[in-house]
Amino acid sequence: MTSHTIQGKTVLIAGGAKNLGGLVARDLAARGARAVAxxxxxxxxRDAADETVAAIRAAGAEAAAFQADLTTAGAMETLFADAIRAFGRPDIAINTVGKVLKKPIVDTDEAEYDAMAAINAKSAFFFLREAGRHVNDGGxxxxLVTSLLGAYTPFYATYAGTKASVEHFTRAASKEFGTRGISVxxxxxxxxxxxFFYPAEGADAVAYHKAAAALSAFSPTGLTDIADIVPIIRHLVSDGWWMTGQTILVNGGYTTK
Known part of the structure; x- marks a missing residue:
């Protein structure tokens, strides 16, 4: 029977140096992961990556950091190859890479659109491709996407739009990889x-976001705390394996589908 615990597993996290990715990396190491790339x-x-590697090792797991611009298929292939060379095939693969742009459609130029598509959609597609090729059976x-997939809002067309494609990639991958017991x-x-949040927002927008969630009054900042996202991710990559092909909005009641 396939094991759905974190104990002894090998983990690869794209965008795992800091913020949510770094906290997930440290959490999975503390929960018994054997190695975290x-x-x-x-x-x-780089400094944040080194600090996260040190924290993972202090928790008793092996760790290494790999630098790459993941906007090409070749770079994604290399990342997986390097991680596999270091620790073996991953059991858990998590992609937290993303870029925000808040801008009216009429003011968005082609270079901005291309950059958003490359980081949010293209890299996610090829992450899933390499995960499908290399993640162990039962993995x-x-x-990571965005709760804006459940919002009706201006100014985030390229951000929400390029993340929306990942929802469809996820569903397709769950069907294609499911025959090997892999949840996606x-x-x-x-x-x-x-x-990651503040540079795109003005003071009025920050104030709105801090008050918009149903549970805002119970958050230290009014915003989503990354510490509240980590247990959801931990569950999905362990005991929550029966859930697959889903996009789950975790936002304290900020928005829903």
Whole structure:
């Protein structure tokens, strides 16, 4: 029978150096993962990656960090190959990579659109492709999307639109990989209290987001706390394996489908 615990498993996390990805990496190590391979995008994240690797090792797991711009299929192939060379085939593969753009459609240029599509959609597709090729039978695959998939809003067309494609990739992958016992899901957090959120928002928008969720009054910041997302991810890549092909919005009642 396939084991659905985290104990002894090998994990690969794209975008695993800091913020939510880094916290997930540390959590899975603390829960008994054997090895955690984390990806970071650029030299600016190297120190955070090194700190996360040190924390994973302190928790008793093996760890290594790999730098890559994951907007090409070749780079994604290399990331999986490097991680496999270090620790073996992953049992759990998690993709937290993403980019936000808040801008009216009429002001968005082609280069901005292409960058959003490459980071949010193309990289997610090829992450799923490589996961399908390399994740062990009975494994778990998860991608971060956004709660804006359940919103009716202006200005986020490229962000929500390029993340929306991942919902369809997830469903297809769950059907294709399910014959090997692999579950595939997407999690869409609400606006999170991380450096990823604030640069795109003005003061009025920040105030709105901090008050919009049904449970805002019970959050320290009014926003989604990454610590509240981690248990959902942990469940989906372990005992929650029977859930597959789903996009789950986790946002304290910020929005729903």
């Amino acid at each position: 984390i990806h970071y995008n650029s030299a600016a994240s 778990k695959v998860l991608t 899901n997407a999690v869409g957090p609400g606006p999170m209290d991380t450096p």
